[in-house]
Amino acid sequence: xxxxxxxxxxxxxxxxxxxxxxxxxxxxxxxxxxxxxxxxxxxxxxxxxxxxxxxxxxxxxxxxxxxxxxxxxxxxxxxxxxxxxxxxxxxxxxxxxxxxxxxxxxxxxx
Amino acid sequence: xxxxxxxxxxxxxxxxxxxxxxxxxxxxxxxxxxxxxxxxxxxxxxxxxxxxxxxxxxxxxxxxxxxxxxxxxxxxxxxxxxxxxxxxxxxxxxxxxxxxxxxxxxxxxxxxx
Numbered sequence: 001x002x003x004x005x006x007x008x009x010x011x012x013x014x015x016x017x018x019x020x021x022x023x024x025x026x027x028x029x030x031x032x033x034x035x036x037x038x039x040x041x042x043x044x045x046x047x048x049x050x051x052x053x054x055x056x057x058x059x060x061x062x063x064x065x066x067x068x069x070x071x072x073x074x075x076x077x078x079x080x081x082x083x084x085x086x087x088x089x090x091x092x093x094x095x096x097x098x099x100x101x102x103x104x105x106x107x108x109x110x
Numbered sequence: 111x112x113x114x115x116x117x118x119x120x121x122x123x124x125x126x127x128x129x130x131x132x133x134x135x136x137x138x139x140x141x142x143x144x145x146x147x148x149x150x151x152x153x154x155x156x157x158x159x160x161x162x163x164x165x166x167x168x169x170x171x172x173x174x175x176x177x178x179x180x181x182x183x184x185x186x187x188x189x190x191x192x193x194x195x196x197x198x199x200x201x202x203x204x205x206x207x208x209x210x211x212x213x214x215x216x217x218x219x220x221x222x223x
Contacts, residue, residue: 006153032209043215044154044200090153094209098144101153 002027006091006102013109019064019078021105023091026072031093033074035066038088038104050074081109112137112203116214124222129173129188131217133201136182143184144202144211145175154200160184162206171195196221 006023013019025031035047046059048066056066063082067075074091086109091102117132135141142161146154158169165177171194175186184201201214 009151034210036213044213046210046212049210088151092154094211098156098159099146099154099211101146101155103153104151106151 002093002095002100004091004093004100004102006105008105009103010106011108013081013107015083015109016080019076019081019085019107021076021089021091021107023074023076023102024072025074025093028072028093028095030071031095033068034092034094034099035074035076036090036092038090039086044090048076083109085109112141112205112212114201114203114212114214116199116201116217118217119215120218120220122220122222123191125193126190129186129191129195129219131186131199131201131219133175133184133186133214134182135184135201135203137203137205139205142204142206143175143177144204145169145173145184145186146200146202146213147171148198148200148216150197157186157199191221193221193223195219 003026034049036044038044050056050068064078089105092099113136115134144159145157147157148154157173158167160167160177168174173188175184198216198218200216202211204211
């Protein structure tokens with residue numbers, strides 16, 4: 001069966017520090033992968049999506065970047081975090097049956 | 111372009127009462143429509159989806175939704191609310207050949223004992 005792993009579950013980082021969130025998928029090959037951010041009261045915003053290794057599309061300009069070094073690995077990064085980067089980050093993969101989401105990472109930038 | 115509007119960021123219903131969460135969509139092509147539920151500090155779980163088959167879609171936990179093209183709506187209902195239904199609910203739209211989902215801003219459902 002297909003599963004998606006996302007870590008860490010929670011993270012508190014100071015302003016200006018780097019960030020690396022990792023997401024891995026099992027049980028499928030060549031999935032479409034996504035990073036969403038959920039800010040309080042603002043629903044889910046698509047940040048990045050990827051249709052294959054090293055193929056990343058950015059949906060909104062921001063302080064974040066994404067990489068896909070392996071078929072089933074998707075990484076969200078930042079060189080210097082801003083306060084506005086705080087939120088709940090969700091990784092997902094899609095198939096014809098719909099989306100499967102990871103359990104999310106709660107990031108608080110202090 | 112596609113968009114989703116969820117009317118009501120907060121909805122409260124009494125336990126045992128009807129649950130109605132509203133969703134209207136905009137899409138230039140025939141849409142695929144989804145409802146997801148999110149419990150606190152968790153990811154999203156698929157409740158149900160419409161992909162151009164039957165217009166009345168039944169999902170998990172007793173929820174169902176009806177696709178009404180004339181009204182561009184996909185409202186979520188449940189005949190009798192349970193305390194465990196308290197969560198945030200998201201409506202989303204995509205289209206055939208484009209798997210990217212566009213989400214609404216969500217509706218937080220509170221159940222009153």
